[in-house]
Amino acid sequence: MNCLIVDDNSIARSTLKQLLSLHEDLTLVAECADAIEATREMLNSPVDLLFLDIEMPGMSGIELARTLSNKDVLIIFTTFQRDYAAEAFDLNVVDFITKPIMPVRFLQALKKAKEIYKNKNLVFGKAEDDFVFIRDSNIVRRLKIDEILYLEAMGDYVKVYIKEKHYAIHSSLKSVEEKLPSSVFLRVHRSFIINISKIDTVEGGTLIINKNLVPVSDGYRANLNKRINIL
Structure with missing residues (x-):
C-alpha cells in the first residue's frame, strides 16, 4: 500500500514514519505538514492509505477527508482530541487513533486497513441463476447465492458473510441489494440484508443466522x- 502521512507535528510524523518502516508491504510516498501540501502530493502520486491529523493550520484533517469522500483512499485519523471521534467516523474512515500513538494501537488500525485494501476490488457482477461473480484482486471468483448468509453495511463497505469467512466490498448496501435476487434476499434493517433460507430462529427484533445475531428494525418487520x- 502507498501511504501518506499528513501532520503539522514533526515528532508525530517521525513516529508514524518509524512504525511504517517496519512493514515491507507499506511504501511511504511522502510526509506533509499540512492538508494543502497533501492535496498537491496526491495529485502527483497514487495514495492508498492516509494517516491524517485533524487539527492543522489552514485546512483541517476533517475538511481534507470530506474532499476525498468520493475517492478510493483509506483514512486513519490521528489526533490528540477524542472529541472528534464521532465526526470522524461519520466520514467512514478506517480508524481513529489518539496520540501519542502506541505500536499496538497502530497495528490494530493497520490490520483493519489491510483487510479493506485487500478486498476493496471485490464487486458484485450481475446475478445470474444461482450465483454472482466477485472480483478478488486479479481473480474473478464465482460465489453461489446459496452460500451467502447475510450482508452488513459498514460505512462505504458491505461485508458479505458466508459460512467461514466474509468479503468486504467497496459499495453501498443499496447498490448490492439491487444486484441480488429479491426472491432470496430481504432487507431487515438499514444495515442488514439476509438470505431468507438461512434464518435459524426469529425472536422479537433479532434473527439468528449461523449462530450470528442480526437485528430486525420495526420498519422491516412486517415485510x-x-x-x-x-x-
Missing part, C-alpha cells in the same frame, strides 16, 4: 413476517 412461512 419479514410476510416472507417467512410460519406454521
Whole structure:
C-alpha cells in the first residue's frame, strides 16, 4: 500500500514514519505538514492509505477527508482530541487513533486497513441463476447465492458473510441489494440484508443466522413476517 502521512507535528510524523518502516508491504510516498501540501502530493502520486491529523493550520484533517469522500483512499485519523471521534467516523474512515500513538494501537488500525485494501476490488457482477461473480484482486471468483448468509453495511463497505469467512466490498448496501435476487434476499434493517433460507430462529427484533445475531428494525418487520412461512 502507498501511504501518506499528513501532520503539522514533526515528532508525530517521525513516529508514524518509524512504525511504517517496519512493514515491507507499506511504501511511504511522502510526509506533509499540512492538508494543502497533501492535496498537491496526491495529485502527483497514487495514495492508498492516509494517516491524517485533524487539527492543522489552514485546512483541517476533517475538511481534507470530506474532499476525498468520493475517492478510493483509506483514512486513519490521528489526533490528540477524542472529541472528534464521532465526526470522524461519520466520514467512514478506517480508524481513529489518539496520540501519542502506541505500536499496538497502530497495528490494530493497520490490520483493519489491510483487510479493506485487500478486498476493496471485490464487486458484485450481475446475478445470474444461482450465483454472482466477485472480483478478488486479479481473480474473478464465482460465489453461489446459496452460500451467502447475510450482508452488513459498514460505512462505504458491505461485508458479505458466508459460512467461514466474509468479503468486504467497496459499495453501498443499496447498490448490492439491487444486484441480488429479491426472491432470496430481504432487507431487515438499514444495515442488514439476509438470505431468507438461512434464518435459524426469529425472536422479537433479532434473527439468528449461523449462530450470528442480526437485528430486525420495526420498519422491516412486517415485510419479514410476510416472507417467512410460519406454521
